[in-house]
Amino acid sequence: MTHAVAQPWILGLTGGIGSGKSAAAQVFVDLGVHLVDADQAARWVVEPGRPALAAIAGHFGEGVLQADGTLDRAALRELIFKDPAQRVWLEALLHPLIREEIAAYLAKAQSPYAILVSPLLLETTQHAMVKRVLVIDVPEAIQIQRTVARDGSNEEQVRAILKAQATREQRLSRADDVIVNDRDPAWLKSEVERLHHFYLTLCGGQS
Template identity: 70%
Template sequence: MSKPWILGLTGGIGSGKSAVAQHFIDLGVHLVDADHAARWVVEPGRPALAQIAERFGEQVLHADGSLNRTALRQLVFQNEPERRWLEGLLHPLIFQEIDQHLARAASPYAVLVSPLLVESGQHRMAQRVLVVDAPEHLQLQRSMARDSSSEEQIRAILKAQTSREERLRHADDVLLNDRDLAWLKSEVERLHTFYLTLRRGQA
């Protein structure tokens, strides 16, 4: 049996990539979420957490010994060298974690879903990239409804994420998610049928 090929799935905030990811899971496709991998590598007892605590002190830990993400984010957000140190520590570990989880795939292809697929270089782990795209007004609308965040907060996140143009430049397939869920589901099914015909992600 040939090794499953990897489909990278990404999209900006509020584009609907989580809904698309769920449809792939429902179709029996093995899926790995990079956000989950990023959380796994800093769980208590893992070496990365000890190194983070050693560098930034106890203030980045909760009372139960788990990572206080908010405190850590505030420390590195404005501090470029510290942010680079943290990325240098975590990115290789996250890659490793993703790799191990992808290796367990038993479906003909596996999906790596990551909001930072392009920025983090994770797109290099995939043979093909699917971008879920949506008009900005819909991204704002959905994100504000989901996270009860203000328009300013969502716009700041949109600004911090890689530009739509940059994401689309890496795309092999684009799913424009500007209709309802039933339509989205049928589009994922259509792509799934097509993906099953590919070898190593190529026609």
């Protein structure tokens, strides 16, 4: 009798800006874990030829499209920034599509568990898709220092982004696992590897 292969369980990976989410995610990928990035899914759903882009252009007008037919994100951001009702409309259109996109990519996983990386995992309904939450945590001073160095932004801009994201306390209160990423990349790699071996022993994300 052949046993049905168990569906991979889904780990949610999140953390504030500058926490090192991407670096941690890369280590999991190197270990052979199937990974879906919510930010990429958000970009895929508005590609030319996809229904969402036509709906956005129909609603906001052709001014939100660039000459090559792709979405002009800056123009769209400007419109929804001025009018909160338009942001609500846009989110109502995109969030279900992004969820579908994420689900479709997660369904292709061949690894024992798969990962959904999302900066807004806990701020949106995406957390309902995951069985376990791993938070990459870092002191705020390091977040600001790393983000300023990486993006060339100023401290004020970074603080504004931090305000829009869940607080450290909110994230940590909902974490099943936490990596405090305040050391060097080699240490982060060893911590991810340790968790990976633990995750391989879990059934459905629970011990």
